[in-house]
Amino acid sequence: MRIRCPHCGERDNGEFSYLGDATVVRPDGMSASSEAMHDYVYLRDNPAGLHRELWYHGAGCRSWLVVTRDTRTHEIRDVSSARDVALARHTGDAA
C-alpha cells in the first residue's frame, strides 16, 4: 500500500502512522454529555468499504492527512491535508 502524500508524493505506508476514523468529531467543550463523549471515544462505524481515516506522515513532512480508502481492497481514493479538511468543516459550521 502506498499513500500519495499531497506534500511528498507517493510514499510507502511504513512511513505513516494511523490514528483511525476521521469522521468522528469531538463534542464541544465541558458541556458534552457523558453519552456523547462515550460515543466519540469508543464507538465506530468500522465499515467494510470506503473509510475516511487519519494518517500522520511521520517519516516525511509530518503532516496529518485524511485518507479515503477502501477497507476491503486497500485501494486509496483520495488523500487530503487534515488541516484543509478541518478548515472546510469549520467554514461549513459558520455558513
Add this chain to the structure above:
Amino acid sequence: MRYSLFSVLGQALRGQRDWKPQWRDAAPRTEYDVVIIGGGGHGLATAYYLAKEHGITNIAVLEKNVIGSGNVGRNTTIIRSNYGLPGNIPFYEHSMKLWEGLEQDINYNAMVSQRGVLNLFHSDGQRDAYARRGNAMRLAGIDAELLDREQVRAMVPFIDFDNARFPVKGGLVQRRGGTVRHDAVAWGYARAADERGVDIVQNCAVTGISRENGRVVGVETSRGFIRAKKVGISVAGSSSLLASMVDMRLPIESHVLQAFVSEGLKPLIDCVMTFGAGHFYVSQSDKGGLVFGGDIDGYNSYAQRGNLATIEDVMEGGMALWPGLGRVRLLRHWGGIMDMSMDGSPIIDRTDIGGLYLNAGWCYGGFKATPAAGFCFAHTIARDEPHPISAAYRLDRFATGHLIDEKGMGAQPNLH
C-alpha cells in the same frame, strides 16, 4: 465415529476408502431454538457447550464460508493464561483447564502441546513488570516462573543474549502454555457438536437480523429466512457488520494481522518464545515450520491480507532476537481480520435487543480463548445472564468506565 489403533490399521488395509465425513453438511431448517452466526472455533464451541452443558440441541451454526476458513485456521496456535488483570485471569485460566481436558472431552486429537510459553525481558524495569504479572498469576493458582538469564539460556541457547540494544535479562515462563493444532480444534468441536444434534450449515451468509417488539425473531440468510428464539453473534472481524444490521455501533475496529511460516526445519525450538523489546513470537510446528508473527498492520481492514511494511517489521524483530533466522526462508504468510476492541479485551454479553447475544472484541487473542469463550457464551445464551468468570466482559463497560486494559494503551485499537 470413534478412532482407535484398530480403525487406523483396518483403514490402511482397505486403502483408506471407508472414512466417513466427520459431521453432516446440514441444510438449514426453518426454525431453531438458537442460531449461532459464525462457524469458527468460538461459534462451534458455543454450540457444543450449549448442547453439552445446557441440554439445548435444536441449534444451527451458520457459516458464510466453510468450517475452518476464518481465523480459527489463520492464527499462530498459541494457548496461555499469563494475564495480569482480575477480569482476565480467571477466564483465561478456565480456558487453559478446558484445553487440558479437551481431547478426552470431544474424543479428538487436537495435538494439545503444553510446551511452555516463554516471555523474555530485556531491562530491569521489564523484569519488575513481569515479576508482578507472574505474582498475579500465582496468587490465582496459575503456574508462572521468573527465570534468570542462565535459566533462559538453558531453554533457548541460540538467541542473542548480548544484543547491544536489547540484551536478554531473563524471562517469565508459563510451562502449562503451549500450542494446539488449530484446524483440529474447529474439526473436533464441529464433530462433537454435530454428534449432539447441532446443524452445521456452511455457505450460509447472514444478510439481516429480524426483530419484532424489541426481540429477535430470526435471521435472513443467503439460504432463506431462519426463525430463531435466540441468536448469538460470534463472527470476529465481521462483528461491526453484523451489529450494523440491528443499528448497533460497537467499540471495535477491524484490523488485519499477518502470520508467517518458514520452510520445514529440523527441531530448533521446543517452546513458544516472545521478544519483549519488539513484537515477535515464534514456535515450531510438528511439520518443522517456524510459525511466527508480530504486530497487526495497524489500519482498518477487511482484506485478509496485509502490507510489506509490517512484514519487514516482524522480520526485524525476529532478527534482533534470533540472528540465526536470517538464513531461514519464508514459506508462506497470510492475514486474518481481528475485531480490535477499544481496551484490548473481549465482550461476551447480552445486547439491548431481547434474544440477541454478542461474543466479540477478541483482538488477536481469540484462539487461546476458544473453549472458555464457547463455554461462557453458551451460558450467557442459555441462562440469559453472564457466567461469573466472564462477567467483566460487559458491552457497557466503556460507558461505565470498567475497562480492562491489559496493556494500558487507552482507546486506540491498533495499539493493543
